[in-house]
Amino acid sequence: MSVTHDEVLKIARLAELEVSEEALPLLAEQMSRILEYVAQINAVPASEGVKPFVPGPDALRFRADEVKPIPLAFGPETLAPAFKDGFFLVPKLGAFEGADL
Amino acid sequence: MSDQSEALASAKAAADRLVKAKRLNACLTPVRELRKALVTQAQAAHPSGVLYGMPVAVKDNICTLEFTTTCGSKILEAYRSPYEATAVAKLKAAGALIAGKTNCDEFAMGSSTEHSAYGRTLHPFDKTRVPGGSSGGSAALVAAGAVPAALGSETGGSVRQPASLCGVVGIKPTYGRVSRWGLVAFGSSLDQIGVLGRSVHDAARVLAVISGRDPKDSTCEDRDPLRLPNVPESLQGFVIGIPKEYFPADLDPAVRRGCDRAVRLFKELGAAVREVALPHTAYAVPTYYILAPAEASSNLARYDGARYGPRFDGTADVRALYRTTRGEGFGAEVRRRILLGTYVLSSGYYDAYYRKAQQMRALIAQDFRNAFDRGVDLLFTPTTPSPAFKAGEKLNDPVAMYLSDIFTVTANLAGLPAISIPIGRIKGLPIGGQFIGQAFLEDEMLEAAYALERVVPATEEA
Amino acid sequence: MAGTATPEWETVIGLETHVQLRTVSKMFCGCSAAFGAPPNTNVCPVCLGLPGALPMPNGLALQLAVRAALALGCTVHPRSVLARKNYFYPDLPKGYQISQFEQPLSTEGSLSYLSPDRGIALATIQRLHVEEDAGKSLHDRFPKQTAIDLNRCGVPLIEIVTGPDFRSPQEARAYLLTLKQVLEYAGASDCDMEKGSLRVDANVSVRRVGEAVLGTKTEVKNINSFAYVEKALTVERDRQIALLEAGGKVEQQTLLYDAKTNGVRPQRAKEESHDYRYFPDPDLPPLVLGEEFIAEQQALLPELPAKKRERFVEKYQLSVTDAAVLTADRTVADYYEAVVHAGSGADAKVAANWVMTEVLADAKAHGDGLRVPAGALANLIGLVRGGTLSHQAAKRVFGEVADHGGEPRNVAEALGLIQVGDTGVVTGWVSDVLGAHPAEVARYKSGETKLLQFFLGQVMKLSRGKADPKLAQRVLEERLAA
Numbered sequence A: 001m002s003v004t005h006d007e008v009l010k011i012a013r014l015a016e017l018e019v020s021e022e023a024l025p026l027l028a029e030q031m032s033r034i035l036e037y038v039a040q041i042n043a044v045p046a047s048e049g050v051k052p053f054v055p056g057p058d059a060l061r062f063r064a065d066e067v068k069p070i071p072l073a074f075g076p077e078t079l080a081p082a083f084k085d086g087f088f089l090v091p092k093l094g095a096f097e098g099a100d101l
Numbered sequence B: 001m002s003d004q005s006e007a008l009a010s011a012k013a014a015a016d017r018l019v020k021a022k023r024l025n026a027c028l029t030p031v032r033e034l035r036k037a038l039v040t041q042a043q044a045a046h047p048s049g050v051l052y053g054m055p056v057a058v059k060d061n062i063c064t065l066e067f068t069t070t071c072g073s074k075i076l077e078a079y080r081s082p083y084e085a086t087a088v089a090k091l092k093a094a095g096a097l098i099a100g101k102t103n104c105d106e107f108a109m110g111s112s113t114e115h116s117a118y119g120r121t122l123h124p125f126d127k128t129r130v131p132g133g134s135s136g137g138s139a140a141l142v143a144a145g146a147v148p149a150a151l152g153s154e155t156g157g158s159v160r161q162p163a164s165l166c167g168v169v170g171i172k173p174t175y176g177r178v179s180r181w182g183l184v185a186f187g188s189s190l191d192q193i194g195v196l197g198r199s200v201h202d203a204a205r206v207l208a209v210i211s212g213r214d215p216k217d218s219t220c221e222d223r224d225p226l227r228l229p230n231v232p233e234s235l236q237g238f239v240i241g242i243p244k245e246y247f248p249a250d251l252d253p254a255v256r257r258g259c260d261r262a263v264r265l266f267k268e269l270g271a272a273v274r275e276v277a278l279p280h281t282a283y284a285v286p287t288y289y290i291l292a293p294a295e296a297s298s299n300l301a302r303y304d305g306a307r308y309g310p311r312f313d314g315t316a317d318v319r320a321l322y323r324t325t326r327g328e329g330f331g332a333e334v335r336r337r338i339l340l341g342t343y344v345l346s347s348g349y350y351d352a353y354y355r356k357a358q359q360m361r362a363l364i365a366q367d368f369r370n371a372f373d374r375g376v377d378l379l380f381t382p383t384t385p386s387p388a389f390k391a392g393e394k395l396n397d398p399v400a401m402y403l404s405d406i407f408t409v410t411a412n413l414a415g416l417p418a419i420s421i422p423i424g425r426i427k428g429l430p431i432g433g434q435f436i437g438q439a440f441l442e443d444e445m446l447e448a449a450y451a452l453e454r455v456v457p458a459t460e461e462a
Numbered sequence C: 001m002a003g004t005a006t007p008e009w010e011t012v013i014g015l016e017t018h019v020q021l022r023t024v025s026k027m028f029c030g031c032s033a034a035f036g037a038p039p040n041t042n043v044c045p046v047c048l049g050l051p052g053a054l055p056m057p058n059g060l061a062l063q064l065a066v067r068a069a070l071a072l073g074c075t076v077h078p079r080s081v082l083a084r085k086n087y088f089y090p091d092l093p094k095g096y097q098i099s100q101f102e103q104p105l106s107t108e109g110s111l112s113y114l115s116p117d118r119g120i121a122l123a124t125i126q127r128l129h130v131e132e133d134a135g136k137s138l139h140d141r142f143p144k145q146t147a148i149d150l151n152r153c154g155v156p157l158i159e160i161v162t163g164p165d166f167r168s169p170q171e172a173r174a175y176l177l178t179l180k181q182v183l184e185y186a187g188a189s190d191c192d193m194e195k196g197s198l199r200v201d202a203n204v205s206v207r208r209v210g211e212a213v214l215g216t217k218t219e220v221k222n223i224n225s226f227a228y229v230e231k232a233l234t235v236e237r238d239r240q241i242a243l244l245e246a247g248g249k250v251e252q253q254t255l256l257y258d259a260k261t262n263g264v265r266p267q268r269a270k271e272e273s274h275d276y277r278y279f280p281d282p283d284l285p286p287l288v289l290g291e292e293f294i295a296e297q298q299a300l301l302p303e304l305p306a307k308k309r310e311r312f313v314e315k316y317q318l319s320v321t322d323a324a325v326l327t328a329d330r331t332v333a334d335y336y337e338a339v340v341h342a343g344s345g346a347d348a349k350v351a352a353n354w355v356m357t358e359v360l361a362d363a364k365a366h367g368d369g370l371r372v373p374a375g376a377l378a379n380l381i382g383l384v385r386g387g388t389l390s391h392q393a394a395k396r397v398f399g400e401v402a403d404h405g406g407e408p409r410n411v412a413e414a415l416g417l418i419q420v421g422d423t424g425v426v427t428g429w430v431s432d433v434l435g436a437h438p439a440e441v442a443r444y445k446s447g448e449t450k451l452l453q454f455f456l457g458q459v460m461k462l463s464r465g466k467a468d469p470k471l472a473q474r475v476l477e478e479r480l481a482a
């Protein structure tokens, strides 16, 4: 399971992580090694068709529809690195625009 | 107004002990701030609470109002949470004093507390070694006697493994026993807050307080808090299973000797001991290192520099902001796991990795059910394959580091409760033995741990 | 434009509609879901995506989603899964949207609607799932900066996906209007496009008539009013046809509709093709819905518009058009039936006319609902039928009751509009009128009987509209025959 530099870069773009030129070879090598190691689970044929297991309650519980927000000890203006007139500020959107839903 | 002198004295003593333990780099809260906060809390503490005046340190990935919550990461440098974790609120309501925030591997990703942006934590007995991780700061503080108990968190053994390496007790409750509200998520389906204590009782009474239902966490079971069992006279009637997969041929002989001694002891206490098979054990670490990074890659997407935390330049456009903030704010291990998790979820790989790992998880959980269905009450295993290793030893070999969780990840995958207690030493370094219990039967597991703790020569060479 | 709608090309449209559910709080936290609060004031740890926060699902949102699914004839699955859709966007605080993917809440429904081209047509509903809304990005508020408001973030939505079933922009619009009607009826949403509680994305492709394979489609987003649906889809259809006719190829891409220019532009560069890495949300156990729960939601559904329309035609002997007008809005339909059934009951057709004219005109003019209580309108209609009020007078009384309230009879009395049915008084008015117009009386008697209406008008004028017209006519006829 060898991961190419290009694949690492593609994944890094999806994850919005900057990967430097220098870090790339070691990262690709380590990822390859880890993926090779974890891929051994594909050697277990018995797992085909098994229903996935997730711990915790069997079914979702619901809360009542009432306005009852969890209080904040201080507001977004204190949290935010950039905030103005009630808005969070980020640098202008470059390559992408319009929300995806 | 009641007399708070008892809590105040406890607060001051804890502050003094925490100052002494400073060299370990186990506590991230500055000493002066900590002393002040302890005194303030002592003045407000409820004398009727079951933990009145008890200082409890809290891992830095659990939200507190009193202190910063950095998760050992630069990306949350100086971050203050505007709300607190349910576990912390319950501790305070029981009269406990939050004794600062403890160092940990960044976002709980690691097994040595070397992956902290705030420097590594030293092993309390040997500064060249690691205390284990990711809750290494909590384990070191308890081992150094600075606090009787501390909260940690577990995703793949992050409470039990450092407890084992530091010679203290570490409990991971059943998944859903303790609310995760305010525990910064790493692998949501695996994460649980756990407790480290200098004795089974210290750990167990803290666990009892933080356990129980919470409408803020959909994965928390709708159950009453844990009720502590009495210390049993014997283990008559207990059937303890020994899974052979946890005693491979290449296991450190001293670890094996320590476990054998423990097994002899609980036979003497009247327990029946039976060998059992958990055939999918070998696949637990690979399964874990698919599922945990996958969940982590999504859980850590929120750290983008837009709403909180520092920004690391990237003013050109919002993508540049994301990439520099995340690229520089996260450390190497976190970046590696995010990439890994993104990879296994990405189109074309999901089935071979994520879906397959979910199925493997089911087989691993089924192994445990089979053992318990055959009349076994508890399983006993070593907690770690070896005692504390040298700092730096496994830093550049992620797979070797991952394998230090080999005996602990299974309980997280299966959602089961487990406890590590000290069972001896190897050349002065502690080793732990682990009980894995049945879901929501922590009381049985604690009974066995109480009984073994009373008789095991925990500080003697194995 | 006509050239593009030639029989040569067939348009194929599928719609994805996002509808806000009618709850007071958000989908996964207790923050208010109300529209129009100052920015970032309806926020909490959950919807800000703070470290350590967890989602807490809203029970009513789920009930409403199930009701909507049932109203659209979907199969509601006893077990579905909430999944994370991962992508980075500044108004998406967690870096993922909680939605549904592999196992949605419901699938395989349909909605029958009146196509302007084909008559009654059936749109297939492929799936209806629940999800949370994102926040709002404002790009022109500050220079070089995008402003983010997270008030909307976490507001409960359903996404309704149709098959590629529509053959023209007009059909797509007709479907949407019907969908809106059904969802309003079901009480699932107020479907107010201006407040963003109904949003539409469209998949558009064209192919030559007779072609079996679908053409390459584009996705048109940002259509934020009913008025734009037809425009946006027409623009895109025409763009594709022109492109193909010029020998070009349609590229699969996402386009944003710009209402100002009435044009479309690509949303993002191609290389940013998305990989959402859906997986089950580990913070949320499976959504398990018992048979009983589903049956309860079914029982809570009112009679839906199509059914109601049919019943009105049959039960009240109304025309299909009148029934459609009366059932377009559930409140109006209920009001109409209340008028028909109030007290001794009003004639169904007369009541229908009153509701379609006076009542709807008044509602439209004043915009604050149906101001005359159904009982009052029924009484008013009764007064006309019993001869106490003329139709003209009744209209005045209606306006008065609408503005100031009151019982129609009392209002009519106060206004002096009660008809006089006393034969002596009416005979007096008749005598006065006949005495004042001897020439017309002579013409009547020589055979010009249509002058009766003239005399009647004069009697009404003299009595200031109070004379009972039927009685006045009878007395007139008697006197003129004498």
Ligand SMILES: [Mg+2]
Residues within 6 Å of the ligand: A101, C099, C131, C159
């Ligand atoms: Mg959607």
Ligand SMILES: [Zn+2]
Residues within 6 Å of the ligand: A069, C026, C029, C030, C031, C042, C043, C044, C045, C046, C047, C048, C154
């Ligand atoms: Zn909220």
